[in-house]
Amino acid sequence: MRNAGEIPGSRPASQSGGTRKKRLGVYIHYPFCVRKCAYCDFLSAPGSDLAREAYLAALCREIREMEHVFRNAEIRSVFIGGGTPSLMSPEDFIRLSDALHDAALDWEPDAEWTIEANPGTVTPEKARCWKAQGVNRVSMGMQAAQNGLLKRIGRIHTMDDVRKSFEMLRDAGFDNLSLDLMMGLPGQSREDWQETLEEALVLQPEHLSCYSLIVEEGTPLLDWIESGRMTLPDEETERSMYDDTLKILGAAGFEQYEISNFAKPGRESRHNLSYWDLSEYLGLGLGASSYIDGKRIKNTADLQSYIKAEYPAELAEVEETLTPEDKMSEWMFLGLRKTAGVSDTDFAEKFGRSFMEVYPDQIRQLVHDGLLEQKGDRLCLTRRGLDLANIVFEAFI
Numbered sequence: 001m002r003n004a005g006e007i008p009g010s011r012p013a014s015q016s017g018g019t020r021k022k023r024l025g026v027y028i029h030y031p032f033c034v035r036k037c038a039y040c041d042f043l044s045a046p047g048s049d050l051a052r053e054a055y056l057a058a059l060c061r062e063i064r065e066m067e068h069v070f071r072n073a074e075i076r077s078v079f080i081g082g083g084t085p086s087l088m089s090p091e092d093f094i095r096l097s098d099a100l101h102d103a104a105l106d107w108e109p110d111a112e113w114t115i116e117a118n119p120g121t122v123t124p125e126k127a128r129c130w131k132a133q134g135v136n137r138v139s140m141g142m143q144a145a146q147n148g149l150l151k152r153i154g155r156i157h158t159m160d161d162v163r164k165s166f167e168m169l170r171d172a173g174f175d176n177l178s179l180d181l182m183m184g185l186p187g188q189s190r191e192d193w194q195e196t197l198e199e200a201l202v203l204q205p206e207h208l209s210c211y212s213l214i215v216e217e218g219t220p221l222l223d224w225i226e227s228g229r230m231t232l233p234d235e236e237t238e239r240s241m242y243d244d245t246l247k248i249l250g251a252a253g254f255e256q257y258e259i260s261n262f263a264k265p266g267r268e269s270r271h272n273l274s275y276w277d278l279s280e281y282l283g284l285g286l287g288a289s290s291y292i293d294g295k296r297i298k299n300t301a302d303l304q305s306y307i308k309a310e311y312p313a314e315l316a317e318v319e320e321t322l323t324p325e326d327k328m329s330e331w332m333f334l335g336l337r338k339t340a341g342v343s344d345t346d347f348a349e350k351f352g353r354s355f356m357e358v359y360p361d362q363i364r365q366l367v368h369d370g371l372l373e374q375k376g377d378r379l380c381l382t383r384r385g386l387d388l389a390n391i392v393f394e395a396f397i
């Protein structure tokens with residue numbers, strides 16, 4: 001456990017003079033939802049007004065406690081995720097935004113600030129408030145275009161809610177909107193997925209994330225599947241869905257920049273890219289993770305402890321300190337998620353060696369198996385490698 005005064009990344013003021021500020025991504029967790037979706041194992045739950053108020057107060061406290069981390073940093077991106085951050089009232093959002101602006105004074109001129117929103121919880125007033133506070137990107141969970149499928153997985157909204165929320169965001173002036181879609185849902189056909197992609201494109205988002213459903217332990221969905229009440233599409237259908245994604249989004253002018261992420265040129269999510277580039281980020285709020293000064297740190301996941309703590313930041317633990325070998329390995333398997341892959345020049349600059357020297361056997365084998373290819377000094381997943389990415393990542397762990 002660490003004390004607020006010992007947070008990695010902090011330096012006494014006397015040592016920080018003249019040092020270059022670090023570029024920092026900030027993740028803020030808002031753990032409340034209207035109700036729990038059937039497939040969800042995220043740190044999220046419905047919460048009373050009282051719990052939400054107490055949480056917000058603790059979150060603002062934690063943000064202010066981190067002032068000394070912010071002092072040495074320039075903010076490159078902020079991502080407010082959850083849960084459902086769009087549940088916050090405009091007044092609550094302004095409190096959160098004020099705390100952040102009070103603590104973090106130095107922002108890159110084109111810093112990206114995203115909030116996650118659920119259709120059905122967006123209002124014109126909230127959208128205008130986010131915009132006025134400096135949010136410049138909204139990521140919305142559409143998931144599927146079929147109301148029956150949405151209901152089956154416990155989503156609170158319909159496709160019509162998606163359209164209405166999207167319109168409210170455009171009306172408020174947002175020109176950078178992303179939609180999350182899910183393939184491999186129970187009972188979802190290949191045609192359903194194609195329709196989902198087409199309906200999403202009608203809305204003309206700047207960014208799309210297309211994730212495969214993962215059935216997690218302890219979720220109602222797992223029980224329904226195990227009891228035979230619901231069935232998942234087979235592997236071949238799922239693979240066809242992924243093929244459709246590449247074709248349909250490619251034809252619509254989207255560039256795939258990561259296994260599951262697609263963007264109009266220049267609209268890649270900077271915040272997500274910073275995770276895959278092994279850049280530093282500060283996680284704030286319940287269960288949030290940070291990566292600073294080579295340390296992975298995690299906040300408590302216990303809501304009551306987080307709320308009651310006088311100094312919420314004290315409830316964080318250093319989970320691991322990355323060795324140089326860990327960093328090289330993470331840099332490889334995170335970087336290979338990007339379609340641009342990893343550059344040997346960048347690797348050598350960072351670690352003083354070529355990745356061919358560190359991982360000669362793994363790279364030769366994966367290239368031989370058609371999962372990786374070399375493009376100049378870069379190493380990237382092939383089309384086959386995109387389907388079998390886990391095999392590639394495991395080779396570097």
Ligand code: SF4
Nearest residue numbers: 033036037040044083
């Ligand atoms: S809205 Fe998102 S975080 Fe909330 S329960 Fe559903 S999937 Fe989980």
